[in-house]
Amino acid sequence: MSRRLLLALAGGVGGAKLAFGLARVLPPDALTIVVNTGDDEVFWGLHVSPDLDTVMYTLAGDVNPGTGWGLRDDTFYVLEALARLGIDTWFRLGDRDLATHIRRTELLRAGHALTQVTQDLCRRFGVSHAIVPMSDNPVRTVVDTDLGVLSFQEYFVRHRCVPRVRALRFDGAETAKPSPAFVEAIQRAAAVVLCPSNPFLSLAPILALPGVKEGLTAVTGPKIAISPIIAGKAVKGPAAKLLEELTAEPATCVSVARMYRGLCTHFVIDREDEAHRSEVEAFGYTVVVTRTLMETEEDKVALARTVCVLAGVLA
Amino acid sequence: MSRRLLLALAGGVGGAKLAFGLARVLPPDALTIVVNTGDDEVFWGLHVSPDLDTVMYTLAGDVNPGTGWGLRDDTFYVLEALARLGIDTWFRLGDRDLATHIRRTELLRAGHALTQVTQDLCRRFGVSHAIVPMSDNPVRTVVDTDLGVLSFQEYFVRHRCVPRVRALRFDGAETAKPSPAFVEAIQRAAAVVLCPSNPFLSLAPILALPGVKEGLTAVTGPKIAISPIIAGKAVKGPAAKLLEELTAEPATCVSVARMYRGLCTHFVIDREDEAHRSEVEAFGYTVVVTRTLMETEEDKVALARTVCVLAGVLA
Numbered sequence: 001m002s003r004r005l006l007l008a009l010a011g012g013v014g015g016a017k018l019a020f021g022l023a024r025v026l027p028p029d030a031l032t033i034v035v036n037t038g039d040d041e042v043f044w045g046l047h048v049s050p051d052l053d054t055v056m057y058t059l060a061g062d063v064n065p066g067t068g069w070g071l072r073d074d075t076f077y078v079l080e081a082l083a084r085l086g087i088d089t090w091f092r093l094g095d096r097d098l099a100t101h102i103r104r105t106e107l108l109r110a111g112h113a114l115t116q117v118t119q120d121l122c123r124r125f126g127v128s129h130a131i132v133p134m135s136d137n138p139v140r141t142v143v144d145t146d147l148g149v150l151s152f153q154e155y156f157v158r159h160r161c162v163p164r165v166r167a168l169r170f171d172g173a174e175t176a177k178p179s180p181a182f183v184e185a186i187q188r189a190a191a192v193v194l195c196p197s198n199p200f201l202s203l204a205p206i207l208a209l210p211g212v213k214e215g216l217t218a219v220t221g222p223k224i225a226i227s228p229i230i231a232g233k234a235v236k237g238p239a240a241k242l243l244e245e246l247t248a249e250p251a252t253c254v255s256v257a258r259m260y261r262g263l264c265t266h267f268v269i270d271r272e273d274e275a276h277r278s279e280v281e282a283f284g285y286t287v288v289v290t291r292t293l294m295e296t297e298e299d300k301v302a303l304a305r306t307v308c309v310l311a312g313v314l315a
Numbered sequence: 316m317s318r319r320l321l322l323a324l325a326g327g328v329g330g331a332k333l334a335f336g337l338a339r340v341l342p343p344d345a346l347t348i349v350v351n352t353g354d355d356e357v358f359w360g361l362h363v364s365p366d367l368d369t370v371m372y373t374l375a376g377d378v379n380p381g382t383g384w385g386l387r388d389d390t391f392y393v394l395e396a397l398a399r400l401g402i403d404t405w406f407r408l409g410d411r412d413l414a415t416h417i418r419r420t421e422l423l424r425a426g427h428a429l430t431q432v433t434q435d436l437c438r439r440f441g442v443s444h445a446i447v448p449m450s451d452n453p454v455r456t457v458v459d460t461d462l463g464v465l466s467f468q469e470y471f472v473r474h475r476c477v478p479r480v481r482a483l484r485f486d487g488a489e490t491a492k493p494s495p496a497f498v499e500a501i502q503r504a505a506a507v508v509l510c511p512s513n514p515f516l517s518l519a520p521i522l523a524l525p526g527v528k529e530g531l532t533a534v535t536g537p538k539i540a541i542s543p544i545i546a547g548k549a550v551k552g553p554a555a556k557l558l559e560e561l562t563a564e565p566a567t568c569v570s571v572a573r574m575y576r577g578l579c580t581h582f583v584i585d586r587e588d589e590a591h592r593s594e595v596e597a598f599g600y601t602v603v604v605t606r607t608l609m610e611t612e613e614d615k616v617a618l619a620r621t622v623c624v625l626a627g628v629l630a
Contacts, residue, residue, distance in 0.1 A: 044417045044418070044420075044421045045360065045361075045417065045420050045421050045424055046360075046417075074392075075390070075392050075410075077389075077390050077392060077410035077411060078393060078410045078411070078413050078414050078417070079414075080411075081410065081411040081413075081414030081415075082414045082417060082418065084414075084439065085414055085415070085418045085436070085439045086435075086439055087414075087418060087421075095390075095392035095393045095396065095410055096392060096393070096395075096396040098393050098396075098413075099393050099394075099396030099397045099399075099400055099402075100396075100400070102359045102360070102361075102393070102397060103359070103397065103400045103402060105359070105360050106359045106360050106402075109360055120401075121400070124399065124400045124401055
């Protein structure tokens with residue numbers, strides 16, 4: 001009999017941290033990490049998958065600890081040379097990181113699906129847990145702002161999330177298929193975890209794919225969401241700002257809980273948000289209060305262990 | 316009235332050295348350097364134009380002086396990372412060099428012709444003399460060897476010219492058009508110089524393009540070839556080996572002179588080959604004996620000055 005599978009849905013840095021902890025706690029056949037690809041973009045002809053790479057580099061122990069993304073001790077000689085050639089280099093790709101994108105682009109052009117390409121890259125980086133793109137079809141997050149309609153990376157990197165967001169859309173999501181490994185993981189999952197990733201930018205694209213919400217609803221085991229908002233603030237990124245811009249209410253873990261209402265059974269909030277417990281319980285969740293800030297490796301493993309206990313997937 | 320134009324045909328390192336000298340002696344409006352693109356190849360999705368880059372980097376004063384190609388003091392972090400991803404990295408591209416290929420590929424994909432892309436790159440590298448690809452259409456040198464049919468770079472770089480060559484062909488040459496700037500230079504040229512480049516691999520592809528031989532024949536001024544063979548040896552590369560394999564006679568400047576017979580009016584040989592003077596004259600050439608080995612900057616300028624005097628293009 002195969003192990004009880006935990007399906008984790010993740011985006012960038014916050015999701016990658018919990019995924020790192022989960023991969024420490026669970027063996028490869030007990031964990032599938034499905035990652036947002038709505039942030040993918042082509043730079044200078046190279047297919048960049050920021051969230052997939054952040055999770056892969058983090059699990060490989062090779063992520064830049066200063067930023068939470070990119071590779072440790074990477075150099076930027078190509079980027080500097082591109083700048084000298086007059087190329088706008090607001091999207092900063094390191095030299096070693098570029099090799100990943102060159103390899104990915106080459107394999108995609110040769111006709112391989114992003115799932116297989118990701119598998120190949122993970123093997124090369126020594127990652128044995130399954131990191132799966134949400135879809136092999138293109139989905140692109142588009143941000144409608146007071147500066148106009150921006151691609152995700154224009155909004156996120158070039159404009160540093162400063163523009164006020166009016167709406168988000170996920171181009172291609174209606175027709176994209178969840179990747180085969182994602183579909184299989186939904187069918188096999190004993191439990192699901194929504195990592196503390198940005199609900200609008202990281203998890204909404206995954207949930208927008210046809211059949212995903214229905215599939216997750218059909219999972220009978222625990223479905224656990226962890227709030228990326230602690231004491232009204234996002235640990236990293238624009239989650240709090242977006243919550244305020246798109247829901248017109250102060251950013252709290254309660255606003256996040258409202259978004260996953262009906263989808264998840266458990267909601268994990270930080271000790272600093274203990275005061276919100278009853279509000280979140282009112283949505284029908286089993287609420288768990290614990291330390292959710294992941295600063296050290298021990299933090300990541302501890303939160304992952306809590307999730308796995310709730311999920312009932314520990315061996 | 317516009318200046319008298321010298322049209323130089325060049326390939327890689329040897330051609331680039333003379334082109335460097337010519338660019339020191341002549342102003343930009345008196346020189347057009349047309350470069351072989353039969354060596355172009357796509358690596359990891361990136362369009363690499365080795366001969367164009369060698370000439371551009373040399374004229375920019377930025378070429379690696381140790382190899383004669385690639386960029387000075389380049390690093391290889393991307394290449395090392397590609398190797399760790401399991402990619403065969405027999406074609407060694409430096410980090411700064413890669414930026415050139417990324418930029419070229421991006422502009423080509425955006426629909427620009429190789430001529431315009433080369434112009435853009437040259438401007439960025441501070442090169443003001445015209446470096447022109449022989450064609451904007453793909454031409455690919457294919458080498459039929461005792462190891463089988465190889466692409467040019469497989470033969471030249473991967474197998475280091477070791478396989479015995481049985482025949483060469485230039486795929487696409489019959490239908491490719493000489494680039495517009497090449498056609499214009501042929502029409503305007505007061506004189507032509509065939510740089511001391513490999514006659515089979517660097518100059519033959521240029522001469523194989525439709526109308527080029529006829530156009531050069533119609534140029535009434537001096538047409539000067541410089542032997543890349545000195546005392547039976549090529550200064551660099553497989554010219555001597557190829558001469559022996561493809562003509563079944565010892566490699567001398569005489570064999571090269573035979574190849575350009577009827578096309579050129581002047582043939583420049585090295586002092587070491589003085590003994591061959593009458594044999595070359597017998598082909599109908601005006602023979603010039605001088606130092607043709609280009610080791611120092613002074614060598615390059617001196618040979619260029621000799622060529623310009625013969626060509627009658629000095630102001």
